Amino acid sequence: MNLLELLGYFNYWVFAIVLTVGLYTVIAKINLVKKLIGLSIFQSAVFLMYITMDKVEGGTAPIIQKGMENQVFSNPLPQVLILTAIVVGVSTLALGLAIVVRIFEAYGTIEEDEILDAD
Amino acid sequence: MIIIFALFLLSLLVITALAIVQTKNLFVAVMLTSIFSLLMAANFFILDAADVALTEAAVGAGITTVIFLSALALTTEREKAVQSAQRLTLVVVAVLATLIIYATFDKPRLGDPEAPVHQHLAPWYLEKTPEYMDFPNVVTAVLGSFRGYDTLGEVFVVFAACIGVLFILGVKPPGDRHYDPHASGLRHHLIPQVVGRLLIPFIVLFGLYVQFHGEYGPGGGFQAGALIASGVILYALLEGETAALRAVPRYVLMGLVIGGASLYGAVGLVCILLGGNFLEYSVLSSNPVSGQQLGILLIEAGVGMAVCGALLSIFHAFAARPMRV
Numbered sequence: 001m002n003l004l005e006l007l008g009y010f011n012y013w014v015f016a017i018v019l020t021v022g023l024y025t026v027i028a029k030i031n032l033v034k035k036l037i038g039l040s041i042f043q044s045a046v047f048l049m050y051i052t053m054d055k056v057e058g059g060t061a062p063i064i065q066k067g068m069e070n071q072v073f074s075n076p077l078p079q080v081l082i083l084t085a086i087v088v089g090v091s092t093l094a095l096g097l098a099i100v101v102r103i104f105e106a107y108g109t110i111e112e113d114e115i116l117d118a119d
Numbered sequence: 120m121i122i123i124f125a126l127f128l129l130s131l132l133v134i135t136a137l138a139i140v141q142t143k144n145l146f147v148a149v150m151l152t153s154i155f156s157l158l159m160a161a162n163f164f165i166l167d168a169a170d171v172a173l174t175e176a177a178v179g180a181g182i183t184t185v186i187f188l189s190a191l192a193l194t195t196e197r198e199k200a201v202q203s204a205q206r207l208t209l210v211v212v213a214v215l216a217t218l219i220i221y222a223t224f225d226k227p228r229l230g231d232p233e234a235p236v237h238q239h240l241a242p243w244y245l246e247k248t249p250e251y252m253d254f255p256n257v258v259t260a261v262l263g264s265f266r267g268y269d270t271l272g273e274v275f276v277v278f279a280a281c282i283g284v285l286f287i288l289g290v291k292p293p294g295d296r297h298y299d300p301h302a303s304g305l306r307h308h309l310i311p312q313v314v315g316r317l318l319i320p321f322i323v324l325f326g327l328y329v330q331f332h333g334e335y336g337p338g339g340g341f342q343a344g345a346l347i348a349s350g351v352i353l354y355a356l357l358e359g360e361t362a363a364l365r366a367v368p369r370y371v372l373m374g375l376v377i378g379g380a381s382l383y384g385a386v387g388l389v390c391i392l393l394g395g396n397f398l399e400y401s402v403l404s405s406n407p408v409s410g411q412q413l414g415i416l417l418i419e420a421g422v423g424m425a426v427c428g429a430l431l432s433i434f435h436a437f438a439a440r441p442m443r444v
Contacts, residue, residue: 008228
């Protein structure tokens with residue numbers, strides 16, 4: 001396998017690393033806001049994987065121009081899925097943060113161990 | 120050349136993600152998250168996903184950061200040093216990363232036109248969009264018409280999340296902390312005032328352009344909703360909560376959220392009444408192509424209204440609470 005072929009997998013490696021960095025944050029950190037940041041990193045990694053799959057060599061964004069022959073387009077389907085997922089992601093993140101704010105107002109802390117101690 | 124640029128951006132992405140985990144200051148972590156989103160948007164653009172890049176830049180780098188910051192203003196900025204089961208987690212996560220990287224060698228390489236994902240539906244969408252809708256942006260066609268059910272579901276998820284946030288933060292905060300609406304805003308800072316005021320009309324104008332040009336270029340309701348919401352949020356940051364709510368009152372926001380979601384559903388029902396299937400826009404006009412165009416224009420307007428209203432309601436729900444002392 002030559003170097004350029006290996007680089008074809010680089011996006012997937014970045015996906016793997018960013019995904020696990022997000023997962024690590026969700027599991028190991030006990031700060032609730034940090035956990036939510038980790039969750040959004042995890043989510044972004046999944047987005048990156050989907051968008052990586054849509055690329056076609058020599059392709060362009062799937063916007064068809066009239067009068068152009070033999071154009072190659074990248075796959076529009078993963079783009080549609082991720083486009084809506086990004087907006088849904090921010091709404092669900094806001095829901096999580098709203099719960100964190102209420103926890104802070106009730107317990108005075110957003111560290112998991114202190115909340116468990118207070119209970 | 121572009122591949123070197125892509126490698127550079129992807130490496131920066133990993134470094135930013137590691138820095139986010141490393142830092143103990145949540146404010147720094149949130150700002151790095153914003154940079155992370157912007158890098159992600161650039162990567163999406165390199166991978167030919169112009170619509171997604173626009174969404175990620177508007178939502179991820181813009182709105183998400185503002186919501187995080189307003190949540191931090193209500194809680195705390197410092198993170199405690201303790202972590203739970205750090206070693207074990209590291210081992211598990213490292214094993215998982217190795218497994219995923221091992222699995223990637225079975226995946227088709229980047230840009231392979233023979234990959235299974237490009238074989239089934241995608242060529243059909245690319246072929247049929249000029250015939251059925253007669254406009255250039257295939258992403259909008261798939262989003263609005265071919266997979267209109269999905270998008271309707273997503274709009275209702277945004278709607279439900281907005282209602283959820285309003286329920287959770289709608290109660291009065293405990294204690295004797297009183298919210299002083301006149302203390303917020305950057306009214307006494309000259310430079311943000313001058314620069315920000317210049318920017319707001321152009322942000323909103325660009326949002327409207329993205330909304331109504333979505334069939335022809337990258338854009339559509341989701342991006343436009345986020346862009347217009349960010350324009351109003353900028354106004355709220357400059358002039359304070361009260362002024363922003365005077366400009367766009369709460370009942371208007373609720374009207375946008377409910378009206379947008381209902382408009383989408385109503386278009387679907389009108390299609391049934393006119394003898395078609397749910398969300399089959401071809402029956403909306405005597406000419407099936409202009410029926411499709413009309414249907415997509417209407418549902419994109421519904422999406423834009425719902426997203427803009429939901430994001431602004433969420434922002435106001437956070438911003439209207441008394442800050443920590």
